[in-house]
Amino acid sequence: MKIKVIIVDDETRARSFLRKLCELYFRDKIEVLDECNSVTAAVRSIKKNQPNLVLLDIQMPNENGFELFKHFEVINFEIIFTTAHKEFAIQAIRNSALDYLIKPIDVEDFKIAISRFEQKNDSKIGIDRFKLLTENISSQFADKQRIVFPNKNGFEVIQANSIIYCKSDGSYTSIFTIEKEYFTSKTFKEVCDILEEPDFIRVHRSYLVSRNYIKSFKSEYYRLQLTNGAEIPVSEDLFTKKKLIDAITS
Incomplete structure (x- = not known):
């Protein structure tokens, strides 16, 4: 069964480009049902055509892409956002x-985005993630920001301020919080992109540490001691002792 797609973008050229990508690389997998130039038009088309996937521009006149959620009690389609900003x-x-x-x-x-869509087969996960998105947008800079980390069974919702440190584990990442250890299918680089400075410091090519849980630094062994008892190596290539102190205290 083909993936039924609706493209939403206020720019004709952008819609045309996305259609061409679908037809050129996924002709046997994707059927483009419609192209819409606004949220209002997209709502009508989605309700009529029942797509599996919507390619949704964020910045559009009158309404941005996030306004789409207000028109649906249940979102039973996947979304890939597109933006120039x-x-x-x-x-x-x-x-x-x-x-x-x-x-x-x-x-x-x-x-890659289309391949990820093909791997998603749990509609309940999609519904929960869209609800979480609206919360994350409204509380982008809140202290108790909640983050979704996918795993083999679905996903875990973790409070960012409960994360003590993260460790690279091949193509996966281990996340150590106050309560327990989690294992996510996100790569270490993806986790580092999510948990940004200044709250988190990448002290080693395999370790990301929260400043809030650093207890001490052992310069003899070049290791950080954390409040949960863990000792984390620090890369001398990344940090001198002074640079590390500045990163922790700034």
């Missing part, structure tokens, strides 16, 4: 385990 909302999208593409859209990024 790396504004704060991108962080909210990322934290909600949703996909986005930065314009100009790279072909390989587009292919």
Whole structure:
């Protein structure tokens, strides 16, 4: 069964480009049902055509892409956001385990996003993530920001301020919080992109540490001691002793 797609963008050229990507690389997998130039038109088309996937521009006249959610009690389709701006909302999208593409859209990024969509088969996860997105947008800079980390069974919702440190584990990442250890299918780089400075410091190529849980630094062994008893190596290539102190205290 083909993936039924609706493209939503106020720019004709952008809609045409996305259609061409679908037809060129996923002709046997994707059927583009409609192209819409506004949220209002998209709502009508979605209700009529019942797509599996909506390629949704964020910045549009009158209403931005996020306004789409207000028109649906249940969202039973997936969304890949598209935007020309790396504004704060991108962080909210990322934290909600949703996909986005930065314009100009790279072909390989587009292919990866579609492949990720194909791997998603739990509609309940989608509904929960869209609810979480609206919360993350409204409380982007809140102290108790909630972040979604996908795992093999679905996902975990973790309070960012409960994370003590994260450790690279091949293509996956271990996340150590006050309560327990979590294992996510996100790569270490993706986790580092989500948990940004100044609250989190990448002290080693395999370790990301929360400043709030650093207890002491052992310069003899070049290791940080954390409040949960863990000892984390610090890369001397990344930090001198002074630079580390500045990073922790700034």
